[in-house]
Amino acid sequence: MSTSKHNFIDLGRQVLDIEQAAIAGLYPALDDQFSSACQLMMDCAGKVIVIGMGKSGHIGGKIAATLASTGTPAFFVHPGEASHGDLGMVSANDVVLAISNSGETAELLGLIPVLKRLGVQLIALTGKPESTLAKLADVHISIAVEQEACPLGLAPTASTTATLVMGDALAVALLNARGFSADDFALSHPGGSLGKRLLLRLEDLMHSGERVPRVHTEATISEALLEMSRKGLGMTAVVNGDNQLQGIFTDGDLRRILDHRVDIHQTAIAEVMTRKPVTANTNMLAAQALKIMEDKKINGLFVMDEQHRPIGALNMHDLLRAGVL
Incomplete structure (x- = not known):
């Protein structure tokens, strides 16, 4: 038929x-x-x-x-x-x-x-x-x-x-x-992407120690760019003498200053950095960090301790490798 x-x-x-x-x-x-x-x-x-x-x-x-x-x-x-x-x-x-x-x-x-x-x-x-x-x-x-x-x-x-x-x-x-709860669900699904999204915290995937890009406020833009190149995260923290975060400088900031013909060898990074950046803490879930990045349209975050010192850093690529993105 x-x-x-x-x-x-x-x-x-x-x-x-x-x-x-x-x-x-x-x-x-x-x-x-x-x-x-x-x-x-x-x-x-x-x-x-x-x-x-x-x-x-x-x-x-x-x-x-x-x-x-x-x-x-x-x-x-x-x-x-x-x-x-x-x-x-x-x-x-x-x-x-x-x-x-x-x-x-x-x-x-x-x-x-x-x-x-x-x-x-x-x-x-x-x-x-x-x-x-x-x-x-x-x-x-x-x-x-x-x-x-x-x-x-x-x-x-x-x-x-x-x-x-x-x-x-x-x-x-x-x-x-x-x-x-969602956390309870994730505990029985640790191998899946859902488990990773719900259970992974920033301390599990952030770059820490010497891998955290940082320069002092008196550093020049060119010195900051060298630090960014060495650490490969597309950004650097800008800290004071007590290692407290004063601002950040990113690839996006670089593109903006080049439009203004700034001398990168003479200008201090403190003059062009982004002040009061969005930051995170070690207990924050990776899923929360992802939402912050998406909402703020940023590609990276610095992770801070209680003294407002950068102790970790991560970007979208880290979230992608971890299966969160």
């Missing part, structure tokens, strides 16, 4: 319409049972164990990962493996989140007697409130949909979308209840 380009688009839009309706249909399920499920997971002294077969299992894996990364310790256990030893991972302190659209998945139902004997609290996500799993659960949340996006009504499509969205609703509700 031939299908035109427009047929593909229409079919795709039909799927989106059906799945949007499935999500909208979840609102009634956000009731006392939803609240009870959140409270069970909030009070859980152990971990949330997510179980599901087939497509529900794939969605369950994602839900477990989302819970774990947002402050609720969780992991996924395959029901087939659970009945052959992996159920030993489950303790009485845990909460089990069982997912089955039909509520009659044999592999899940076979685990219920053992879970009940352990005294484990059971939350069920099903599309059938009258199903066996729903009735055996301590808490049941409906993920029922009116129709699947699959025209045959066979392939889990709208139902898996609804399940995933309900899992997100549980995870985010718990995240807020726990007061889970």
Whole structure:
């Protein structure tokens, strides 16, 4: 059968319409049972164990990962493996989140007697409130949909979308209840760019010691340029006899003074430096420094100690190398 380009688009839009309706249909399920499920997971002294077969299992894996990364310790256990030893991972302190659209998945139902004997609290996500799993659960949340996006009504499509969205609703509700912060999130994602943006502080990436470009106020512009060339940051701090910052001089400042035909060999850097520059401290997050640079349209920052002495310096290239930019 031939299908035109427009047929593909229409079919795709039909799927989106059906799945949007499935999500909208979840609102009634956000009731006392939803609240009870959140409270069970909030009070859980152990971990949330997510179980599901087939497509529900794939969605369950994602839900477990989302819970774990947002402050609720969780992991996924395959029901087939659970009945052959992996159920030993489950303790009485845990909460089990069982997912089955039909509520009659044999592999899940076979685990219920053992879970009940352990005294484990059971939350069920099903599309059938009258199903066996729903009735055996301590808490049941409906993920029922009116129709699947699959025209045959066979392939889990709208139902898996609804399940995933309900899992997100549980995870985010718990995240807020726990007061889970961006820093907390970054601690579980230290290897990613998000973790770097949130956790790296300026003391972790700044140039320090002899690598900090600095000249005294009586130095000439040409001497300042030599210091900038040696240190390679496109700027230099200008300090007094006590090493306190008086100003900075940058590549941009150089371009501006050249327009005025200033004698770089005779003019003191103090006459052309930028006074009261924006600075930072060692505890500042790299992400904060990036925002300051973007807002102020500058390419570098000096890091100061409590006596207003430059103890570090960094520029956009340092942020780029660290994966912050």
